Amino acid sequence: MYKLNAMDEKQVTLNDSFWSERAKLVRETVIPYQWRILNDIELDAPPSFTIRNLKIAAGEMHGEFNGMVFQDSDIAKWLEAAGYSLAVHPDKDLERMADEVVDLLERAQEPDGYLDTYFIVKEPHKKWTNVRDWHELYCAGHLIEGAIAYFEATGKRKALDIMCRLADHISTKFGPEPGKLKGYPGHEEIELALVKLYRVTGNRAYLDLSNYFVNERGNQPNFFRIEAEARQDESNYNLAYSQAHVPVREQQTAEGHAVRAMYLYSAMADLAKELNDESLLDACRRLWSNVTQKRMFITGGIGSSAHEEAFTVDYDLPNDRAYAETCASIGLVFWAHRMLQTDLNGDYGDVMERALYNGILSGISMDGKKYFYVNPLEVWPTTTNHRHDMQSVKTTRQSWFGCACCPPNVARLLSSIHRYIYSYDSEGICVHLYANSEARWKQSEQLITLSQQSEYPWDGRINLTVQMHEPAEFDIKLRIPGWSEGATTRVNGKIVSTHIESGYATVHRRWEDGDQIELLMSMRVQRVKANKDVRANAGKVALQRGPVVFCIEEVDNGTNLSDIVLKRQFEPEFHFREGFLEGLPYITVQAWRSAPKKDEILYSPLSVDERVSTVITAIPYFSWCNREPGEMLVWLRTE
């Protein structure tokens, strides 16, 4: 088991044009917009009631609780995003707003450490009676994550102390000891937060509680059954929805609510690392293989069904009814990143960048103001907007959601992309993602700097420069993405032969200050096919260039996109054109489509195809629906 260390903003500076622009968008647009929403002063969105609930809980306002039972998580995720943003971009105004939130959280917290506005305000007598459905532990997890991010950004302990009191309170309620609940949350989240809290505070009790939650899950007799009986709840509950059908180590396939699954698996990966738990890591590897080889859309979207926002069965990946919740792909990145620290393998990095550049980024509009909760791979509005079984699929982004999990989740991720790029250990540094950035870490008892220059994801040439005082021998491991069909590595201009193992090319040498590495990956437009068991994609290909999946839209290609057939002769061209989609590239490629319709016969004998040659335009999937609404298609038929 590897024990790699991830790097945070103290060690990594991101200065690329792709992600930094998006982090800036979050900082300048999303965080202030969400702040207005949380305070019910944004006119474009319905009131969120989140701050209001906190004020009522603190006894500073009169009124009823409003919103979802997990409404507190919105402020938690906002605080986390604000923390990440402040860490790289100090902003007195933002810090003041965040301080106000922290103060309010402190005033809302009960003397025993309890903190959940729903129960404080609305049903105080029902605390901890339904952790299956009522999200107390989920909200606590997000609050802990938010507080840690804020503490790490500002050094201010208040939020952290509040959350330690909350975690301590939870420790008095859950655990193996007599008199405590033998339970675990319906919606996982606190497990990974408690590992973070352990890492920040060094308090082993938090790690133990996380480990208890994870290992108790799914045991017999089932806690959710016991809990339901206690409250005379006879409703039929699908235990797999919450991954509580069997103990986690026995789970063979990814089941149930996709976001929940991701947060659980992320915690499992964390615990495996902290506790050297090989069998837990094996369970992670098994589930990883199931998710990414049988249950993941090419966009890194997961969750094939709107019903229970869940996984279904292997190879069931319907493009037009994909759920592929933005939050689930974010969870997949969390998990992948954690797996990388113990089980260094390019697969994790490949999936991480697949989700980042496609199914997550599609969740937010280019102006940062509108969101997709569900990320389909095919829409044709006339049908999508009318079919009852497609009602979860929206054909245009929404301003906000009643269940507003995704927007703040996107914000916290886009504010912290720098954390996902590098890892290191005593052997050297690993480069997981490519983006202009600088990493600083201690190696061979000196501070080393690795700076990365590239035009990724649009160009496969990566230049790295090592800066150091004294020469030192260590590894620089470079992820060679699954999409690349050959990579050349040069050190100081000379080709070096590298050993590629598990998707990483290792350059081991005695490095000197100013040494340069050039990694050159051929980046061409590829036609990607799906496994033949994916029925939805039989006879179809997706266009992908580097890590970016492309799609075609009605605005460029007219209606009836499914009529388009790529020519066998595949000669795509890759373009940038000023004024097109805010500078994003596009692909043109030759295709066939039916000749203009002569009649309206519904069924007729196959005749010699009357078809016309056409050139179609494909754009990055993540940028769809930023112009006019209309049809969109990722998987294209091909001759």
Place this chain on the structure above:
Amino acid sequence: MYKLNAMDEKQVTLNDSFWSERAKLVRETVIPYQWRILNDIELDAPPSFTIRNLKIAAGEMHGEFNGMVFQDSDIAKWLEAAGYSLAVHPDKDLERMADEVVDLLERAQEPDGYLDTYFIVKEPHKKWTNVRDWHELYCAGHLIEGAIAYFEATGKRKALDIMCRLADHISTKFGPEPGKLKGYPGHEEIELALVKLYRVTGNRAYLDLSNYFVNERGNQPNFFRIEAEARQDESNYNLAYSQAHVPVREQQTAEGHAVRAMYLYSAMADLAKELNDESLLDACRRLWSNVTQKRMFITGGIGSSAHEEAFTVDYDLPNDRAYAETCASIGLVFWAHRMLQTDLNGDYGDVMERALYNGILSGISMDGKKYFYVNPLEVWPTTTNHRHDMQSVKTTRQSWFGCACCPPNVARLLSSIHRYIYSYDSEGICVHLYANSEARWKQSEQLITLSQQSEYPWDGRINLTVQMHEPAEFDIKLRIPGWSEGATTRVNGKIVSTHIESGYATVHRRWEDGDQIELLMSMRVQRVKANKDVRANAGKVALQRGPVVFCIEEVDNGTNLSDIVLKRQFEPEFHFREGFLEGLPYITVQAWRSAPKKDEILYSPLSVDERVSTVITAIPYFSWCNREPGEMLVWLRTE
């Protein structure tokens, strides 16, 4: 407007091996099986309570009403099937059972003529307060149809008299006169039944009431809204679900519940004929065009969505989530048959046989004991049985349904196929369907017999013989099916040139006794394509031979049927093999499929296809799922 006369069992004798076998199956298996179910003595099916409800209504048993609010319609459809069966195959035992039912109906009927066991037993104070949802008029319609069939078969008037009293009672409740309800049924059915009752009794009041129901429908202010307000029902009701969104003459597209729509349109066609109502006929033609050119599966299935069992939008025809209720296709046949009598056009006959040989016959197992309510065109059980949005699709036929509309509907149709074959008027006879049979009608003041011999639907050679006393001049119009790619007509061995108009070849001559007509239609296996706007079928073809659509099944072709690609070179073979599917034919054809899987990679660059040549076996769609359950597919990819 044509005024053709349909023919019933007094004029037509069916003696083919295809439909007669199925009528026999209904007679020997289905009607007795359903009788046992209706009497709650069939062990294979849950109790129906239908007869029991009638006995309770008649005051002969104590107990509560059980079953659906429209449970009475089951006995009505059974009586109708029994009537058709008795008309061609007298059976003292069956007649005695039917007499018992009629006697029971008489005893259950209230003195004022009211008859609906749900309201008599359970909610007498709520009669006629919710005709939108509660099916009183729907049940009355079916009871009227059943009584007419029984009267026509046996000459016994009792049932007819009961139903006249019921219809008379309804006339006192609904109509334009002051004090009457300005309403119409939520589920259409009584409209067409009242036209039948008018035709049998000559009582014009029934025609007028039918006409009132049809023409009042959808007017403003909307009756369903008024009715809902009166009972303080504030639920949101989709008026289009019941075709009540606009007046019927203004309806441009087929909307809402497909069975309801078919029964309404059938009544509209009936009324147009009886009342020379050209604008109503125009509305029928417009709706016909919409249904059959934009909203019909190749099987003659209609209703693209399980939600509201309804039409959706043009070209939305998803094979795996087709609703295509058996009853809806039956309704389509009713409508087509009625349209033929006024608007003689081969389109109606084409659709009629498309539904009969495919989407209806698929609804009943070959042993007559199991049924499909929903008739998908694609199933892969591992997914179909797990996806929530496919839960209405069953991958095996069921014994019976809680809402058991389809089985008795199939029974009444299969018992009366002979009624759909011919029409006549003073100009001559029209042959709509091909099947060994004999038609007798009066032409030029004598009785003429036309006998038909063929091996349809497996052979396109039809031999007809005219028998008569005196030579006479008249038309014999033969439908030239849309699938035929050329038809040759011979009279007494000599080719005659026929004028084909609106899908009918007219042979006009002075006929003599013994004259023979041979119609030869080339019947080869065709690859049928769908309109390019049908996204679900882009790049795919269906195999059709004559009127019969074929499908492929897992039992013959292994799993992963969507992986199969027909070769461009299309050389199908048509076979019969003893012992195969009870003598049904099958098609073999060359195809490609993927080479056995080497790895489990989910997404990979398109490479030179590794594929293997294979021969696939296709069977008639209607016979699917009569052996082992498994995957099934109608639309196949093609090179």
